[in-house]
Amino acid sequence: MxxxxxxxxxxxxxxxxxxxxxxxxxxxxxxxxxxxxxxxxxxxxxxxxxxxxxxSGKDDLLIVLMDDVMNRFYEIAKMSFEPTSKQEAIDMITMQTRLFLENAIQEQAIMQVFMEAIRHSDKVQEKWIEIRESFVEQIAKDVAYAQKTGLARTDLDNYLVARNWFSLNESHLWDIVNQTNKHSVAEITHNITALYTGGLYY
Amino acid sequence: MxxxxxxxxxxxxxxxxxxxxxxxxxxxxxxxxxxxxxxxxxxxxxxxxxxxxxxSGKDDLLIVLMDDVMNRFYEIAKMSFEPTSKQEAIDMITMQTRLFLENAIQEQAIMQVFMEAIRHSDKVQEKWIEIRESFVEQIAKDVAYAQKTGLARTDLDNYLVARNWFSLNESHLWDIVNQTNKHSVAEITHNITALYTGGLYY
CATH class of the missing domain: 1.10.10 (Arc Repressor Mutant, subunit A)
Structure with a gap:
């Protein structure tokens, strides 16, 4: 029942x-x-x-909050991605990146707590690694799609590309959360998207 | 006197x-x-x-060791960089990246200590941020050189490009130190160099 x-x-x-x-x-x-x-x-x-x-304790409760907040980032990462040209891919990735980083501003207060918790709790750190992995796997699918449709370089391992792309986003995410970013979201988005799409797409 | x-x-x-x-x-x-x-x-x-x-204490002593070890990485980062073509730039950057990541394997045991210390000591973390900044500034000079000589895109801020490039290297550096890397140094080098040089160079 x-x-x-x-x-x-x-x-x-x-x-x-x-x-x-x-x-x-x-x-x-x-x-x-x-x-x-x-x-x-x-x-x-x-x-x-x-x-x-x-x-069972505050680590446990925080992990549920983290899952919840990161789901809102994940919604952005898993937006439908079926570009038919390099320019379409650039436009989509630019939009996703901007939304992702703007969401970091939106969630700044709680993300700062997450950062502290990742640093001080092994359990929370493990959870963060798990969350990161789910983003990388999602991105890897998009990369594989672009490779399959002939838009992206096939000599690059899609998982490794995805990991690198998420690293770039994550480093700026924490910078924004810390308010140590020296550039605006627009500038960061332009810069990382240009490097990524310029490097990956034909 | x-x-x-x-x-x-x-x-x-x-x-x-x-x-x-x-x-x-x-x-x-x-x-x-x-x-x-x-x-x-x-x-x-x-x-x-x-x-x-x-x-004055163990943080202090560790910081001197960190400076010393990171200087060996810095020697690689500040190798003379005056490419005359995109291919020359790719070759030089590939070599630097490979040496940098191989050095991480070489210094794995002490780098693991550094990682732990960065996590647990604010003083050491501050020092790490300072070291990272010196790498970014060194890379930014190379990017500016490539932009000035017409090899690299000038619509990208050289400092932000440098920061992104160091982020990519650093994320793999810690992965290697943790032995959580799923790819070889050769594969990682190929992947990040392709993304970076493909995105930055004409």
Whole structure:
């Protein structure tokens, strides 16, 4: 029998949502290391026992938030990509890159927490590596498509190309999150897209 | 009057050298966090008072080692670069990239310590950012040269190009140090050089 949502399930789902929302706010206010699970529980107006049914600790809760936020980046990465010319590929990649980096500005506060958490929690770092891998695999499909349709160089390994492309995006992502970027999103987008598409496409 | 090297200075220089050599070995054996300054002092056969004249702590000593090791990478980055054609540029950049990544294999044990230290010490992380900046500035000169001589696209900011190129190299550097690289140095070199030179050069 499939699980159906009764009153009890609904309360449980709501508690989980409240814990996540509280975690989001508390992490942004105090940072990953200083935030405590007690603060989050208090803000979510629930008890310890109930909270621990949902999350084993703050690393755990943060990982769910990270998955959620990174999904919004992933939506951009997995936009349909079927260019019929080099110029179409350049236009699509330019748009994706711009959206990706603008999203970093949008999510700056929570991304800063993620950066701190990746640095200080092995569990969160592992999760980040897993997330990165899913982006690389998604990009690798796009590269393979462009290679198959004769638009892109076939002497380059599509997985390695994808990894390099994501590295470029990621380095600027963190720069933007840190506000250490010396260039605008438009300039960064132009620069990395030109290098990437110029190098990959015929 | 300029300082001359008398017996006392010579002893001091030798003590410093012994501390660095001892630090190198102890860090590789125990890692950055587990290594203690006492172990290093003992191995260097010197006293606390003398050691502290040279280094205020293990972060400080590690930073000198990092400077020293990274100088060997820097020697590669600052090789003379005056290509007269795109092909010459590709050949030179391919060689530099290969040497750079091979050097990462060579220095793998100490680089692993550096990676750990960058993660756990703000002082070391700051130093790493400073070192990265010096690489980017050196590369930016080469890019400017290629732009000035009409070989490279002038619509791209040379500093931003340099930063992107170093990012690509750095991401593979750490992959190699971690032994998480799924491709050989030859494959990585071919891939990143193709993207970079294909994107930048006419």
């Amino acid at each position: 499939s699980e159906h949502i009764d009153g009890r399930n609904l309360r449980s789902i709501n508690t989980r949502k409240r814990l996540l929302a509280a975690g989001y706010d508390i992490f942004i206010e105090f940072g990953f290391q200083k935030a405590t699970i007690s603060q989050i529980i208090k803000k979510a107006k629930t008890g310890y026992g109930t909270a621990y049914i949902h999350f | 300029s300082e001359h090297i008398d017996g006392r200075n010579l002893r001091s220089i030798n003590t410093r050298k012994r501390l660095l050599a001892a630090g190198y070995d102890i860090f590789i054996e125990f890692g950055f966090q587990k290594a203690t300054i006492s172990q290093i002092i003992k191995k260097a056969k010197t006293g606390y008072g003398t050691a502290y004249i040279h280094f």
